[in-house]
Amino acid sequence: MTPIVLATDGSEFSLKAARFLNENKVVPADGVVHVVHVAAQLTGRAAMYIDSEAVSQWQEAESNEAINPVLDLLQQMGIPAERKALTGNAANEIPRYAEEVGAHLIVLGAHGRGRLANALLGSVTNRVLQRAHCSVLVVK
Numbered sequence: 001m002t003p004i005v006l007a008t009d010g011s012e013f014s015l016k017a018a019r020f021l022n023e024n025k026v027v028p029a030d031g032v033v034h035v036v037h038v039a040a041q042l043t044g045r046a047a048m049y050i051d052s053e054a055v056s057q058w059q060e061a062e063s064n065e066a067i068n069p070v071l072d073l074l075q076q077m078g079i080p081a082e083r084k085a086l087t088g089n090a091a092n093e094i095p096r097y098a099e100e101v102g103a104h105l106i107v108l109g110a111h112g113r114g115r116l117a118n119a120l121l122g123s124v125t126n127r128v129l130q131r132a133h134c135s136v137l138v139v140k
Helices: 012-023 044-049 052-076 090-101 115-121 124-131
Strands: 002-007 031-039 081-087 105-109 135-139
Touching: 002 012, 002 090, 012 052, 012 105, 012 135, 031 052, 031 090, 052 081, 081 090, 090 105, 090 124, 105 124, 124 135
Parallel strands: 002 031, 002 105, 031 081, 105 135
Antiparallel strands: none
């Protein structure tokens, strides 16, 4: 199978990226799309005061909320798909996971916040582009 990683943050932009895969025949006949969500990891003092089980449940719920609509859409379109919930920094975890599964493509939906917002907030997309071992498709 030829793996493709589609990273989702639960936004409409992720659904648009999934539709793009189908409309443009991006997934090869032997392809499988790994729908990935990266939940934030609590660090510092917050992690010390919050029950780890509660954090795990919150991360799982957040990932399910982000992954399920994309997974459902891909399955409706007849595209084989798998789910993967990760925790940590999305800009690090997405390319790491893509390399782990031997993906030949990472797909991201672009929010299009603009240059100023990206300069101030940083851009997961830009950092994934810098760190990825494979091609990255940004769907606008």
